[in-house]
Amino acid sequence: MIAPDCDVAIIGAGPAGAALAIHLRKAGRSVVLVEKESFPRHHIGESLTGECVGLLDELGMSDHLRTAAYPVKRGVTVTGANSRARFWVPVEACEGSSRRPATTWQVRRDEFDAALLDKAVAMGAELVRGTCRDVTRDDGRVTGIVVRGEAGDRHAIASHYVADCSGQKTFLAGKGLTGPKSRTGYENQTAVFAQVRGLVRDPGERDGSTHIFYGERHHWAWSIPLSKDVTSLGIVLPKGALRRDGRDLQQIFRDALGKVNGELIERSRDVELCGEVETISNYSYSIENFTGPGFLCVGDSHRFFDPIFSFGVLIALQEARLAAQVIDRSLADPAHPDQFDGFVEASMRAQRVVEYVIRTFWDYPFAFLRLAHFTHQSDIAEIFSGRLYTPEVMEIEAVRLMREMLHRTGQIAA
Numbered sequence: 001m002i003a004p005d006c007d008v009a010i011i012g013a014g015p016a017g018a019a020l021a022i023h024l025r026k027a028g029r030s031v032v033l034v035e036k037e038s039f040p041r042h043h044i045g046e047s048l049t050g051e052c053v054g055l056l057d058e059l060g061m062s063d064h065l066r067t068a069a070y071p072v073k074r075g076v077t078v079t080g081a082n083s084r085a086r087f088w089v090p091v092e093a094c095e096g097s098s099r100r101p102a103t104t105w106q107v108r109r110d111e112f113d114a115a116l117l118d119k120a121v122a123m124g125a126e127l128v129r130g131t132c133r134d135v136t137r138d139d140g141r142v143t144g145i146v147v148r149g150e151a152g153d154r155h156a157i158a159s160h161y162v163a164d165c166s167g168q169k170t171f172l173a174g175k176g177l178t179g180p181k182s183r184t185g186y187e188n189q190t191a192v193f194a195q196v197r198g199l200v201r202d203p204g205e206r207d208g209s210t211h212i213f214y215g216e217r218h219h220w221a222w223s224i225p226l227s228k229d230v231t232s233l234g235i236v237l238p239k240g241a242l243r244r245d246g247r248d249l250q251q252i253f254r255d256a257l258g259k260v261n262g263e264l265i266e267r268s269r270d271v272e273l274c275g276e277v278e279t280i281s282n283y284s285y286s287i288e289n290f291t292g293p294g295f296l297c298v299g300d301s302h303r304f305f306d307p308i309f310s311f312g313v314l315i316a317l318q319e320a321r322l323a324a325q326v327i328d329r330s331l332a333d334p335a336h337p338d339q340f341d342g343f344v345e346a347s348m349r350a351q352r353v354v355e356y357v358i359r360t361f362w363d364y365p366f367a368f369l370r371l372a373h374f375t376h377q378s379d380i381a382e383i384f385s386g387r388l389y390t391p392e393v394m395e396i397e398a399v400r401l402m403r404e405m406l407h408r409t410g411q412i413a414a
Contacts, residue, residue, distance in 0.1 A: 006030040007331055009145050009159035011132045016299035016316035017165030018116040021125040022059050023324030029331065031125040032157055034132050034147055039117050043109035044193065045224050045232035047073060047210045047310035050091040050102050051386030055317040064115045070105040071208030071225040076384060079263050080365065081215045087373035092385045099382060106208060106225050132171055135162060142294035161327050167300040170287065177295060179288035184305060189218055190242055190281040192253050193234030195274050200267040201225060212308060213261035217362050220308055221260045230274060235260055239281055249277035291340040298323050303351050306358045314386040315350065322346055350388035356402040357383060359411050367405065371398050
């Protein structure tokens with residue numbers, strides 16, 4: 001048998017792929033990253049959770065975060081249609097069983113993603129510009145990928161493992177290696193968004209923090225500061241609520257601002273667009289059986305839920321860390337390959353908690369408000385900070401209460 005070209009071939013060089021490459025290089029493993037886009041690439045701005053701070057420090061990204069002049073995030077304000085339905089969730093850092101107030105960042109994803117990829121390449125990951133077209137197999141096991149290069153040439157890259165970090169492209173699912181995509185009940189939504197100036201942000205130290213506005217089920221908006229005067233502003237509505245009727249996207253965006261929340265209307269009266277208006281839809285899915293002989297899926301390549309509470313980068317970084325551990329362990333023990341059970345268990349547990357939070361927030365808003373603002377503020381802060389990947393997360397009382405309520409009302413299975 002011909003020796004593989006690398007230990008791990010990674011499809012996609014976004015946060016999940018770049019972080020996985022860095023962890024594997026730190027473990028001494030050879031890595032090929034395949035990415036068709038040139039970085040910096042445009043991407044929706046991202047709000048980091050408190051747990052991201054330690055994860056990024058492990059990846060050697062602390063200097064970048066300190067020097068990039070990203071807005072400092074101290075928490076999340078959530079404002080409902082009723083002025084009394086408002087609560088604040090502070091950023092916390094969790095150390096063992098203790099928690100303390102902390103800060104994190106709102107990152108400009110074009111800069112952040114490019115810096116993370118640069119770190120991976122500096123660590124020795126090989127970056128191949130091209131598009132992954134297929135996988136190679138031997139007796140049912142994935143043994144590499146087929147890449148079409150920028151010049152149109154096709155060549156195979158042999159590897160011990162293939163990691164799908166292609167995000168919402170869900171490459172391996174498209175090739176039939178995983179279970180099929182399943183709907184989660186949040187896929188029929190449309191987001192229209194842009195970067196703006198002139199939005200009234202929260203006062204004082206909270207100026208750099210996230211603000212979420214909601215009106216009714218699946219009608220919400222985000223405000224994420226990207227610099228001193230530029231804010232990412234997006235509105236999410238049920239599919240079909242924003243009809244084009246001959247209007248351009250700027251007109252649709254202006255119209256959407258009036259469909260969610262009265263306070264958002266007041267804050268956005270003087271906004272000026274400083275970039276193109278964009279829209280996405282049908283972005284919620286779940287994929288089962290996302291590991292198999294010679295492959296695994298990381299982050300959005302196997303699950304993407306309602307993004308309202310900005311767990312995206314946290315999930316990418318945590319799953320990259322866990323995936324690197326199980327791949328390294330499997331490579332060190334060829335007699336027992338594909339030791340993925342722990343990765344699958346931790347990933348599914350975290351995703352279940354995210355589902356509990358989202359479903360409770362939308363379907364039982366008063367119950368969620370009670371937990372977040374009155375009875376279990378500390379629990380909700382711990383969840384929002386992203387402490388999702390330990391077995392103990394299921395023992396958090398607020399998690400237990402949400403799970404029991406959703407089960408009792410038939411929203412989830414036992």
